[in-house]
């Protein structure tokens with residue numbers, strides 16, 4: 001089974017704007033996949049639909065064979081999402097942000113605490129565990145979003161423009177970290193409008209523009225075309 005299978009995905013927003021015009025997309029298990037496209041192409045809308053934060057207007061989405069319309073509570077266990085915008089409670093402590101997310105996935109408290117420690121350490125945030133999130137730098141907040149998205153150890157990690165506005169040093173260390181967890185078996189999909197990011201990290205790529213898929217190929221053959 002594919003990690004992600006999207007068929008005929010459509011989104012029409014309330015103002016009648018057609019953000020997705022029937023997108024087909026398949027991402028294989030274990031892939032490191034880039035969804036590339038200019039601002040406004042429909043990348044965030046696609047991600048929002050996959051994790052059920054945005055209601056689709058048509059089409060279907062399967063995650064590891066599970067249709068999100070039929071069993072979202074099962075599908076959500078497979079998915080970890082790193083949104084583009086920080087959406088923390090600014091007064092909540094770093095460690096609590098991660099353990100509370102584990103509660104959303106139904107993990108026992110003991111497991112939540114262990115996982116929070118594991119991922120905060122991996123992401124260099126363990127020293128900050130008792131700091132309210134508003135006390136973190138922008139780069140630390142990015143890493144906290146990744147730790148939070150991994151707490152239930154999802155098979156598919158989706159990141160929306162993970163390195164937008166991130167300095168070069170942190171970008172490199174985030175890339176390394178993502179490569180490490182991909183090598184350990186996690187399928188990764190990221191959206192980006194930097195070709196360079198797709199080139200450095202990803203094996204396969206889809207290009208989306210004005211709500212339509214314009215290319216779906218390996219990064220290698222995309223670079224040959226340019």
Ligand code: ADP
Pocket residue numbers: 013014015017019037038039040041042043044045046
């Ligand atoms: P991307 O992530 O590729 O930059 P988005 O998925 O955020 O693109 O947006 C795709 C298009 O849908 C854009 O033109 C955007 O303005 C529009 N859009 C996004 N959210 C809404 C909304 N809530 N209502 C109306 N239009 C929206």
Ligand code: ADP
Pocket residue numbers: 051052053073076079080081104
């Ligand atoms: P439940 O499935 O337990 O009824 P909801 O769907 O009502 O939960 O969502 C609870 C909260 O989690 C909401 O604030 C929602 O925005 C957020 N949420 C939903 N899906 C995800 C996801 N895949 N990853 C992270 N947060 C999510």
